[in-house]
Amino acid sequence: MSESANTTVRVEGVSKQYDLGGTVTALDDVSLDLSAGSYTAVMGPSGSGKSTLLNLIGGLDTPSSGQVVVNGQDVSAASEAERADIRGTEVGFVFQTFNLMPRLSAVENVALPLVFDGWDRARRRERSVSLLSEVGLADRTDHVPSELSGGQRQRVAIARALSTDPALILADEPTGNVDTDTGAQILDLFDDLHAAGNTFLLVTHERHVAERAERIVHVEDGHIQSVEDVSGGQD
Amino acid sequence: MDTGESVRITLRSIRAHKLRSALTVVGVVIGIASVITFATFGASVEAEIVGDIETSNAGNIYVFGTPSGDDDFDRTLQPVFTEYDIQQLEGITGVQAVLPRGTVQTQSVRHGDQTLARQQVTAIRPASINDGVLVDGRSFETDEEAVVVNERMARSFSENLTTGERLTMTMPDGGERNVTVVGVVNGTRGEVPVSEFARQPRVYVPIDPFYDSVVESPSAGVRQRAYPQVTLVVDPRAIPETQSAIQTYLSGNSDARSLSADDTELVARSGNDFVEEISDVIERITRFVTGIAVIALVVGAIGIANVMLVSVTERTREIGIMKAVGARNRDVMQVFLVEAALLGTIGSLLGVPLGLLVGYGATRYAEVTFSLAPLWMALAVAVGVLVGVVAGLYPAWRAARVDPIDALRHE
Numbered sequence: 001m002s003e004s005a006n007t008t009v010r011v012e013g014v015s016k017q018y019d020l021g022g023t024v025t026a027l028d029d030v031s032l033d034l035s036a037g038s039y040t041a042v043m044g045p046s047g048s049g050k051s052t053l054l055n056l057i058g059g060l061d062t063p064s065s066g067q068v069v070v071n072g073q074d075v076s077a078a079s080e081a082e083r084a085d086i087r088g089t090e091v092g093f094v095f096q097t098f099n100l101m102p103r104l105s106a107v108e109n110v111a112l113p114l115v116f117d118g119w120d121r122a123r124r125r126e127r128s129v130s131l132l133s134e135v136g137l138a139d140r141t142d143h144v145p146s147e148l149s150g151g152q153r154q155r156v157a158i159a160r161a162l163s164t165d166p167a168l169i170l171a172d173e174p175t176g177n178v179d180t181d182t183g184a185q186i187l188d189l190f191d192d193l194h195a196a197g198n199t200f201l202l203v204t205h206e207r208h209v210a211e212r213a214e215r216i217v218h219v220e221d222g223h224i225q226s227v228e229d230v231s232g233g234q235d
Numbered sequence: 236m237d238t239g240e241s242v243r244i245t246l247r248s249i250r251a252h253k254l255r256s257a258l259t260v261v262g263v264v265i266g267i268a269s270v271i272t273f274a275t276f277g278a279s280v281e282a283e284i285v286g287d288i289e290t291s292n293a294g295n296i297y298v299f300g301t302p303s304g305d306d307d308f309d310r311t312l313q314p315v316f317t318e319y320d321i322q323q324l325e326g327i328t329g330v331q332a333v334l335p336r337g338t339v340q341t342q343s344v345r346h347g348d349q350t351l352a353r354q355q356v357t358a359i360r361p362a363s364i365n366d367g368v369l370v371d372g373r374s375f376e377t378d379e380e381a382v383v384v385n386e387r388m389a390r391s392f393s394e395n396l397t398t399g400e401r402l403t404m405t406m407p408d409g410g411e412r413n414v415t416v417v418g419v420v421n422g423t424r425g426e427v428p429v430s431e432f433a434r435q436p437r438v439y440v441p442i443d444p445f446y447d448s449v450v451e452s453p454s455a456g457v458r459q460r461a462y463p464q465v466t467l468v469v470d471p472r473a474i475p476e477t478q479s480a481i482q483t484y485l486s487g488n489s490d491a492r493s494l495s496a497d498d499t500e501l502v503a504r505s506g507n508d509f510v511e512e513i514s515d516v517i518e519r520i521t522r523f524v525t526g527i528a529v530i531a532l533v534v535g536a537i538g539i540a541n542v543m544l545v546s547v548t549e550r551t552r553e554i555g556i557m558k559a560v561g562a563r564n565r566d567v568m569q570v571f572l573v574e575a576a577l578l579g580t581i582g583s584l585l586g587v588p589l590g591l592l593v594g595y596g597a598t599r600y601a602e603v604t605f606s607l608a609p610l611w612m613a614l615a616v617a618v619g620v621l622v623g624v625v626a627g628l629y630p631a632w633r634a635a636r637v638d639p640i641d642a643l644r645h646e
């Protein structure tokens with residue numbers, strides 16, 4: 001695989017088992033590298049282990065075995081507090097269900113990672129307002145999520161994912177809860193952000209969404225089946 | 236994480252559940268309010284009574300019999316202090332004046348066409364009423380058919396009693412005595428100790444010719460007047476010595492000792508003893524009420540803990556979100572501790588004014604001047620915050636331990 005100098009993510013022989021009475025193997029000996037500035041889609045049927053892979057890379061969960069290194073930091077060996085810091089500063093999550101704080105305004109939601117990263121209030125607000133205008137929500141800064149459409153909520157979530165300027169953006173079915181047109185707009189926004197130099201890992205079960213990436217990693221039953229280069233992928 | 240932000244998140248959450256939050260803090264409000272009520276009331280009573288005695292009565296020694304020994308407020312009112320005892324007491328070094336006091340039975344007191352039944356009529360020596368207590372007129376003289384009333388009594392009639400007016404006292408045998416009011420005294424000052432704190436209307440009459448409780452004096456061998464209570468004015472520079480000399484006489488060969496029941500203790504108490512006694516009673520009441528308040532606060536703490544546990548469950552997803560964007564366990568803990576502390580603070584901030592209000596009402600009812608207890612107020616607020624924090628510890632710990640993956644799947 002590619003050399004480690006511009007490797008943002010390195011997944012090395014990772015397995016994950018869940019114990020629920022019986023043992024469920026969600027991932028089995030998965031290895032994958034993401035280079036800086038790349039755009040990768042993980043595709044596979046429901047239950048194939050896509051979200052599990054994304055959560056392990058993002059430090060939300062720890063592998064049963066194997067190693068995950070993000071931006072030079074060994075997530076799999078990190079303490080709970082270190083993983084919290086990695087989640088806050090090295091990665092930005094975008095979820096299918098948006099996952100915004102319901103009683104915080106758009107600008108406060110975008111600023112939340114900065115709160116935990118120790119920014120002062122004035123700088124938090126400045127950065128969040130500028131990110132919201134970058135995603136086209138300059139006029140919605142003080143609205144709470146319930147006052148926003150699905151597409152607008154996902155834009156707030158994307159702005160939040162960008163707030164600490166992370167090495168990697170992890171998106172789990174980001175278009176799964178919005179209509180086709182809105183989904184297309186969100187994917188267009190991803191293309192712009194990718195063009196601006198951000199590294200993306202996107203999980204989806206839909207071919208047309210996966211095709212927006214440079215590369216598609218096909219997953220089935222916790223295994224990587226194949227890696228496909230998308231000819232004529234977006235620039 | 237910065238406290239301002241956790242307070243902001245918390246206030247949003249409390250505002251989203253106004254009713255629930257309000258019900259939650261009721262226990263704390265009641266606990267804090269009762270402490271403040273009684274602290275305020277106690278401080279007011281103490282300030283007033285202690286102030287009274289300290290300003291005018293520090294050099295007074297009160298002599299009376301008490302059946303239970305250790306409780307100065309439980310007194311026998313048997314007339315056991317004879318004229319012979321009075322003379323002996325007058326002879327003790329340091330005693331400047333001896334002022335005996337007795338009760339004169341009456342059926343009623345009439346002024347104009349208004350009759351008041353069962354009024355307290357107290358027989359005293361003319362010297363007991365001095366310029367310090369008089370607000371109008373003068374004291375009566377021995378053998379004079381005259382009375383002095385306190386202000387409360389003067390106001391008891393629809394037309395205020397004033398100096399120079401006439402009163403008619405109906406005696407137990409039905410006979411009537413017409414007397415002239417020669418003076419009005421302020422009931423809160425003067426020599427009379429505990430009986431005055433009730434601020435009852437009072438009529439004072441000269442022992443001669445109104446008081447006629449007589450016994451045979453064992454020492455003098457003749458029948459003479461005897462009194463249930465005696466006040467002595469002593470040299471303020473020699474209170475302890477004089478007090479113990481008086482006590483020695485009373486416990487020794489006094490008529491009062493011979494005339495009292497064996498288990499009755501004869502005591503000589505100084506004004507300072509009363510101050511201590513009263514402070515003691517107030518302290519005991521305060522301790523009792525504090526005990527009740529602690530129970531209320533424990534109930535309040537359980538209420539807060541319960542609601543916080545519900546809140547943690549309801550906000551599991553929010554905990555997951557916070558963790559996904561970089562919150563450490565202690566950040567999550569802080570958010571929930573701040574919420575619990577804020578509930579406790581709101582409870583005590585509501586409890587303090589409520590307690591002050593009820594305390595103020597109590598002082599009005601007891602007719603004492605209202606005094607604040609600022610130390611207790613500060614303490615109450617601190618306790619409220621502490622109750623919140625303690626109640627929030629376990630729920631906050633539970634919140635901090637929530638697994639982010641499980642939390643994000645929640646609902």
Ligand SMILES: Nc1ncnc2c1ncn2[C@@H]1O[C@H](COP(=O)(O)OP(=O)(O)O)[C@@H](O)[C@H]1O
Binds near residue numbers: 020044045050052053
């Ligand atoms: N927290 C968990 N506890 C138990 N089983 C889980 C958990 N997360 C995922 N799984 C199981 O692991 C497998 C992969 O799940 P997931 O990664 O969510 O799949 P996908 O995102 O591809 O739909 C599934 O069988 C799922 O039931």
Ligand SMILES: [Mg+2]
Binds near residue numbers: 051
């Ligand atoms: Mg999934």
